[in-house]
Amino acid sequence: MISKSLAACGLALLMAGCGGSGGELGPRASAPVAAAPADWRNVATTADRDRLRRWRDAWMQALPAARKGNAAEIDEQGALFDPDRALPGAMPPPGAYRCRVFKLGAAGPAMLDYVAYPFFDCRIDAEGDVLSLYKQTGSQRPVGLLFADTDARAVFLGTLVLGDERAPLEYGQDGNRDMAGFVERVGDRRWRLVLPWPRFESKLDIIELVPA
Known part of the structure; x- marks a missing residue:
């Protein structure tokens, strides 16, 4: 699991306390716990503030492209792919989750929509x-x-761990690894993390989260 030093590091969102191998984050390490900044605006980089401001543009470009040839699969997911679906209770409760990633809208000619x-x-x-929040595998x-942002929306700020890396980079250290998005509840015990303008592959990533 991720170290509690992640919450203690303030503006830097220092996450180097995580450990693990084989593509899975390791056990929680002990670390002093200090108050994390409650307002994401005190943490987000300028680039990520811009990505979050342009979240609807990402939906409007990515979703129509993804629907070409995949409309039935997208419609099967119902509210998950509705950009305006955001129910009260944005913050999911702590616990184990099953999560899956959808990538919408190709970011380059060699990518899929x-x-x-x-x-x-x-x-x-x-x-x-x-x-x-961390994806373990x-x-x-x-x-x-x-x-916490509004009752219908929370803000995610973090970084991307790749391959067999044992620990995340600090948030803000590498703009290509930084991630920013919104968490919204879209159904009964169903949430999504919407990541507009990710650095790789797509224009919009959606991570579905359901309790394990």
């Missing part, structure tokens, strides 16, 4: 005033914090 991955393991933990593993 729609890619759906199988379920992997994710975890959400309480970290003082915020929550930590898979070759691309987002790790970061959830900040």
